[in-house]
Amino acid sequence: MRKVKCEGCGRRTPSFEIVNYGGIEQGYKQLCRRCFNTEAATAAGLDDFQHVDFEPVLLTDHAGKVHKFHFGVFLFGTGVALDAFELRDGNPGGYQFQVVAEPEEDLLALLGRLIEKMRRALAIKHIDDGEHGLQIAGPKVVRGLIDWDAEQGGSAPLLVIDGQEISWDEFGRMVAGFEGFQFKLEIRDKSEEI
Ligand SMILES: [Zn+2]
Structure with a gap:
């Protein structure tokens, strides 16, 4: 895991937790989330905001597989986002979830809301690993995350479905079995419930 020294507190922090903060005039600082x-919070006049670092949590999916989730709190102008993610080779990957709230909301309550959302999502299986490889599972509904595929350089996305990385080609093969059917594609913000 690559670590970067925070220019605020000096703590060596995983690079994915580092934010470039500042502007062109005053310059940028590399800061940890805290x-x-x-x-x-100071800039927005949110005097009561208290950053919290949440410990990782283990949750079990529909197949009984245990997933370890890390959390990140991110305050932006009009709200606070709480992210949950797994690590793959030291970087966020696999299942990823987010909830967004007003900056005044209690972060522990927000964590509870996020974990409920994660449980609901982990209970659902969208793809089956059958004798013909990966297939779209019974209800024929697929939910997932659109990620960056470094190998494709932006010409095709990487999909994350059931916490598994699925290439666009692989997904195409799974869909090709439904020739003659219709489909509906909706794209939603990460913080929304789908
Ligand atoms: Zn710091």
Whole structure:
């Protein structure tokens, strides 16, 4: 896991937790989430905002597989986002979830809301690993996340379905079995319930 020294508190922090904060005139600082949120709260006049670092949580999916989730709190102008993510090779990957709230909302209550959302999602299986490889499972509804596929350089996305990375080609093969059927594609913000 690549670590970067926070220019606020000096703590060596995983690179995915580092935020570039500042502007062209005053320059940019590399800050950990705690230092970033503290500065953002001061700038927004949110005197009561208290950053919280949540410990990782283990949750079990529909197949009984255990997933370890890390959390990140991110304060932005009009709200606070709480992210949950797994790590793959030291970087966020696999299942990823987010909830967004007003900055005044209690972060522990927000964590409870996020974990309920994660439980609901982990209970659902969208793809089956059958004798012909990966297939779209019974109800024929697929939910997932659109990610960046470094190998494709932006010409095709990487999909994350059931916490598994699925290439666009692989997904195409899974859909090709439904020739003659219709489909409906909706794209929603990460914080929405789908
Ligand atoms: Zn810091």
